[in-house]
Amino acid sequence: MSEQQDNIFVSGDLLPVFFKTAAPIILIMLVNGSFTLLDAYFLGEYVGAEALAAVTLTFPVFMFLIALSSLISSGYSSVQARLLGARDIDKAKKAFSQAITLALIVCILLILLFLAGGKQLTLLIANGSVDLAEMGYTYLTILIFLSPTLFICSVNSDTLRCEGRLSLMAVVSLSSVMLNIIFNYIFIAHLDMGVAGSAYGTALAQAIALLIIAGYRHYGQPVIDMQIIRLSIKRNFWPEYLSLGLPSSLSYIGVSLTSIAVIFSIQAWSSTNYDTTVGAYGITTRIMTFIFLPLLGLSQAFQTLAGSNFGAKSWSRADSSINIALTIAFSYCLVLQLGVLLLKDTLGALFVSDPQIIAEVARILPMMTLVYFLAGPLMMISTFFQAIDDAKRAAILGVTKTYIFVLPLILILPLIFGEVGIWYAGPVAELMLLVLTAFVLYHRSRNQGNKYGLYTSRVSA
Template identity: 45%
Template sequence: MTNNQAQTIAYATDTIGKLFLQTAVPIVIIMMVNGLYNVVDAWFLGIYVGAEALAAVTLMFPFQMIIIALSMTVSSGMSSILARALGAKDRQKAEVSFTLAHLISTIISTLTILLFTLWGADLVISMANGDALIENQSYSYMKILVWACPLMFYLTLHNDALRAEGYVKIMTLISLAGTALNILFNYILIVQMDLGVEGSAYGTVGAQALSFIVLLIFRHQQKKSLGLCSLTHTELSPIIKSIFGLGIPSGLNFLGVGLVTIIVIYALQIWPPADYSTTISAYGILTRVTTFTFLPLMGFAMATQTLVGHNFGAGHYSRSRDILMAAIKIAFIYCVSIEALFFLFAADIGRLFVDDPKVINDVTRLIPYMIIMFFSFGPMMIIAYYFQAIGSIAKAAILNLGRTYLFVIPLLFILPIYYGETGVWSARPVAEIGMWLLTLWVLKSGKRHKLVQDASDG
């Protein structure tokens, strides 16, 4: 019996608690460590370079989110197909999807480099708001990451494929080692070699390159793992549509994060705080810290998607719904705990990264706006990933995209008109209330409470 076959049987027979321990815990650890890197990187920049370096990297956060959104669109759509194909023992479809995802990633990453080369400098100038130092640091940082983005695309693709194939342990080891190398490289390049924001970018690229090399070596040694195949005798159009149809909700979710950040940055230029660069630095710190808390939740949702996808693909519909209900409870407990920690230690978070009292005060001021509704975020994310796992494209799209595109972005244009800068920060918690209403509407529409049957809607 191959590793894939054994894992497929385990997905369908092991207890739900055991499955979460075996599948979710490694992914959550990976995401936590990845989030920890972002926090440590911000600490290196804030302590050893200065608050302006944090501001420069924060201004480039939207560009990073756009690149991540593009890669996640391909990898997330592919992983959903792989989970169901492997659950149904259709290896040919799995390998065709895997190969197509590589081709799509190559095309998109090449176009990304071209677009940034043509217009990246102008965008950086407009976002720096006249600060030449921040402008130069921002462009130097992002240029390195953009030219290396094909590497990030392939690494994301293979990590999601390993998860779907059941190679969770090796995926965990490679990801943890890559993040540890990233932190080490950043220490050497930022602290020891004084390369500033460029050191941060080079550290990221170097760690990704080594991780990808190790991953390719593993695939070469594991003859039963997925490989690239010929596409000449296969009908590709339905698979391409499925990759984008299932992946676009997740990709647009990350794109939405980037768009929201862009709108916030420009809104702060129109309705300025007391000190623009100070508030941008504080916003950057909180973005790193909240991302650290968000990524484990996303990892848990991804694991839930894998478990549901395999069981749904094998026809175990009731078990798929049981997994959903357990995941919602776990996500809620996690989110409530994180929110409590933020409020208990609000005054200490800024001090971890900078010694500038103005930045520290701004961090404390912004925390309530950014975290007050976090308790509701987790359960709604789980529900969205569930619908994606069973192939219900319409419902997955509504729940993945509704928060950003139906609520946050419109509110960012409306609330500041009446409340100024306060309206900028109030958009997020108000949007979360709207998402609760939208989620309830989605769950009550169609076949009430028989969620696994909603796949027919996709």
């Protein structure tokens, strides 16, 4: 009983506990999200709208890098957490060494592939624009050649989490973002390095984050006593890393594929204003990312709270946490949707001075956020199934939207409605997800007796 009383998630006043849990997560998310906005501002203000468009065009490749990094690091962290839980330090060191080795091999393959087809790739996504292709190639060259920094940093950061060094992990993460902002400002605004400054700023910030971790490994009291780079010729952990890391990687791949679909749809349906529309798309993507990140933080807090109470069989508290999460998520998304609608004519001007791009942002954003008020509650329902270890329903609701709804709709709707169909794909997918969610909840309610397919207290009674 005393252990349960010490657990604030199952015994504390629910609403304050919810905000106390969510606040630090959302703060970190907002700091991370602010980088995407400031990077866009620096490029648009000090280099020009064309530079912003060039970096936007390379976004799918950047997300693919993140996906590959996540494929290794998230799979590795699952293995490492179990090894450290079993106090098998020798195997933990071997697991780390194999993760670093695999990461470096993937980076070498990426570099070789980019050398073979990087110029052709950037020219293709730039729709034949030589200027855009050159800037995109410069940006990607730096990111890919310095990708080992990203991959090694990801593995080391996840090692800190597995060791229980969450405070240090947060410091490393926040320091990396803040340094990235500072370096980008110096390189872009003062040294006139253009898109290269943005790429170098990212790589340098990650390198310093690695140095912080190296300092901890050398001078601190790590659970695993080793350096930040350690290699191994063995490969027995690799299959497990890749299989366990795939679900996390798929979410990033979905973002990458969605961006690719949008860019090529713009080429097909808005070729005369391609540069302008791509620049506007880059701005709207950053705005939507910044808006989404607090929602992601809220979902993580909700997952912890709902999962803890469900595990403790505190059904009424678990049900109350659902109500809180749904209410906050709906209110947040509705306010943001109304805010975007009211400020649509001024948001683009925060990043660029080009009146055409500003007008294009004002045109695109209201379409993209048409039913944004649904996004939060639907995300919380999917998160709830994750929290109670209902992997099947969580996967259905989590993966379907991107891979089954959004991607096909981006390609199909323009055939019916023209270019605007690209921007209505997201809202239509949200409505389709609403129908699917209703079906999933109805099915669960009918089979298991849960009220509205969510609440458990009725079943236990």
